[in-house]
Amino acid sequence: DTGVSQDPRHKITKRGQNVTFRCDPISEHNRLYWYRQTLGQGPEFLTYFQNEAQLEKSRLLSDRFSAERPKGSFSTLEIQRTEQGDSAMYLCASSQGQVMNTEAFFGQGTRLTVV
Amino acid sequence: DQQVKQNSPSLSVQEGRISILNCDYTNSMFDYFLWYKKYPAEGPTFLISISSIKDKNEDGRFTVFLNKSAKHLSLHIVPSQPGDSAVYFCAASAFITQGGSEKLVFGKGTKLTVNP
Numbered sequence: 379d380t381g382v383s384q385d386p387r388h389k390i391t392k393r394g395q396n397v398t399f400r401c402d403p404i405s406e407h408n409r410l411y412w413y414r415q416t417l418g419q420g421p422e423f424l425t426y427f428q429n430e431a432q433l434e435k436s437r438l439l440s441d442r443f444s445a446e447r448p449k450g451s452f453s454t455l456e457i458q459r460t461e462q463g464d465s466a467m468y469l470c471a472s473s474q475g476q477v478m479n480t481e482a483f484f485g486q487g488t489r490l491t492v493v
Numbered sequence: 494d495q496q497v498k499q500n501s502p503s504l505s506v507q508e509g510r511i512s513i514l515n516c517d518y519t520n521s522m523f524d525y526f527l528w529y530k531k532y533p534a535e536g537p538t539f540l541i542s543i544s545s546i547k548d549k550n551e552d553g554r555f556t557v558f559l560n561k562s563a564k565h566l567s568l569h570i571v572p573s574q575p576g577d578s579a580v581y582f583c584a585a586s587a588f589i590t591q592g593g594s595e596k597l598v599f600g601k602g603t604k605l606t607v608n609p
Contacts, residue, residue, distance in 0.1 A: 382536070409595060420497075420582050420599030421537065434594060469536055473595070481527060482597065484536035 382485035384470050390491045391460055398456045399488045403472030410453050411482060412445055413469040414438065421469055427453060460492045496520045497585050499600035507608055512570040514603050516583030519564065523585040527597065528557060528568045531580045540581075541568070573607045580604045 383402040391397050403410045408429050413421035424443070425435045429450035439445075442460075447453040457464055467489050471482040498517045506512045514528075524545040529537035543550040543557045543566070550557050556569045570577055581604075584597040 411595065411597075413597075418601065420584070420601050421597070423596040423598070426595050434596060436596070471536075481539040481542055482595075483539065484529075486534070486536045 382470055382472050382483055384468075384485035384488050386488055387486065388489045388491075390493060393460060393462060393492055395460055396456065396458045397460055397490065398454055399468055399470075399490075401453045401455070401470030401485060403452070403470070404483060405451075407472035407474050407483075408450065409473045409482075410447055411471045411473075412453070412455050413471065413484075415467040415469060415487070416465075424455075457490075460490075462492045465490055465492045494519075495600075496523075497583055497598050497600040499581075499583055499603050501603050502601070503604040503606070505606045505608060506573050508575055509572045512568075512573045512577065512605055512607065514568040514570075514581050514583075514605065516566045516568075516600055517564060518566075518585055520585070520587065520598070521564070522587040523598075525586045525588055526557070526559060526566050527584045527586075528555075529582045529584060529599075530577075531582060531602070537582055570605075573605075575607045575609050578605055578607050 385400045410427045412424040415421045423436050425445050427447040442458045445455045467487045469487045471484045473480050473482040527542040528540040530540050531537045541552050541555045543559050559566045580602045582602045583600040
C-alpha cells in the first residue's frame with residue numbers, strides 16, 4: 379500500500395456537466411476526509427466518513443455535491459451541474475480510527491477545471 | 494472568518510540557519526495542532542503535531558512550540574536545508590470539545606525558500 383490514491387489527477391469539464399472523483403484510502407484507515415483547495419488558500423474541509431457513515435458535512439458542500447463511501451473502503455465525490463467556482467484541487471485524506479488525534483495522510487489530489 | 498492565520502506568505506532563509514514559521518488561531522476550542530508541508534503538484538505531507546496539553550514537541554530538526562495563552566504556535570527548523578523549501582500549512586482541530594470532530598482548519602500557508 380503506497381498511500382492515499384486519487385483518480386483522476388486532472389479533470390477538465392464544461393460548465394453544467396457532472397464529474398465524479400474517486401479516493402482510495404490507506405487500507406487500514408477507517409476515517410476518510412474530503413477537502414478543497416483553491417489558489418492561495420489552505421485546504422478547506424468538505425466532509426468526513428468513519429467507515430461508511432458520513433459523520434460531518436461542511437456548509438461548503440452544497441446540494442450539488444454528494445459524497446459516498448459505500449463499503450467503508452473507497453469513496454467518491456460527485457459534483458453535479460458544475461460551475462466555474464467549483465474549479466479547485468480536491469484532496470482526499472485518511473487516518474486511523476483507533477487513536478484520537480492521529481494525523482491524516484493526504485492523496486495527491488484531483489485538480490478540477492471548469493470551463 | 495479565518496480561524497487559523499499564517500500572516501507571512503513567504504520566508505527566505507540561508508541553508509544551515511533556523512527557519513521559524515508562525516501561526517495564530519482564534520478558536521479556543523482547538524485542542525490539536527499540526528504542521529503539513531506541501532510541494533507543488535503533491536498533496537500535503539504531515540510533518541509534526543502537538544496536543545494542547547503540551548507546549549513543545551520535537552522531532553529531529555523540527556520543533557513545534559505552543560503558547561495557548563497567546564493562541565500562537567511556531568515551527569522551528571534547525572538547521573534548514575534546501576530540500577525544506579515548500580509551502581508549510583498550519584492546521585488545527587477541536588476533537589474533544591466539538592464532539593469528536595475530525596475536521597482540520599488550515600491556514601493559508603507560508604512558502605519557505607532555503608537558499609544554498
